Ligand SMILES: Nc1ncnc2c1ncn2[C@@H]1O[C@H](COP(=O)(O)OP(=O)(O)O)[C@@H](O)[C@H]1O
């Protein structure tokens with residue numbers, strides 16, 4: 378249903394805080410680095426973003442494969458969040474922002490006038506640095522999206538969506554007996570998984586994550602990383618991270634940004650062991666951050 382909306386054949390294109398890089402050795406690439414990748418899900422071409430007169434992104438072209446975790450890395454202020462937001466038109470919500478270039482999802486232009494950004498954002502879900510559950514029950518947090526998008530016609534169907542989403546987000550076992558308690562009463566790591574369940578509930582195809590672990594302790598972080606690896610089998614995932622160790626652990630593809638430009642992209646293993654660009658090497662070995 379939602380995919381068809383994005384497959385408009387033609388259209389007009391209109392178109393955080395960082396931990397210091399202290400690594401002195403290249404992070405170890407995870408065991409999942411060489412997992413098979415799906416076909417190209419999102420294709421960005423010559424994407425530039427302006428905040429008023431200030432240009433924050435310069436002609437970024439990047440292919441993002443399906444069923445893959447793509448990590449966006451680079452020093453603070455290099456444009457990672459800005460680029461992430463172009464993929465679900467979140468920049469549209471920031472006054473004075475202008476996006477040029479073309480972003481295709483499954484071959485359709487996401488900036489086409491026929492695309493409803495609200496539907497797009499259900500299809501391309503987003504998870505932020507700070508978990509942001511609604512001030513509602515755990516159940517209501519997950520049921521909210523399916524309700525507005527009319528995905529369930531009975532209470533039983535809604536219960537099923539809520540359960541399935543919480544299971545997929547690895548949270549069900551911890552909350553099954555308190556679905557009607559406030560979501561904000563959960564721990565930080567649980568809240569982040571709740572927000573992921575909320576994104577999953579509306580059947581997205583892409584999940585964008587902007588430093589999803591930076592507010593979490595190491596144990597909660599490990600859980601989210603494990604979850605990301607499971608979600609990869611079903612979704613196209615793009616994660617912004619200031620932790621190069623995390624990028625090396627969870628992603629199969631890495632894109633390195635510097636000063637608003639995409640410097641280099643490739644298989645994570647390649648980027649972390651044999652980068653083509655000097656700037657990439659300097660960044661991943663902690664020479665600047
Ligand atoms: N809403 C905004 N208004 C003006 N400038 C912004 C805004 N958001 C980000 N910027 C600027 O755009 C550049 C890229 O920022 P951002 O995408 O947040 O970088 P990163 O996520 O890599 O830290 C920075 O120079 C930042 O100051």
Ligand SMILES: [Mg+2]
Nearest residue numbers: 393457458459
């Ligand atoms: Mg950012």
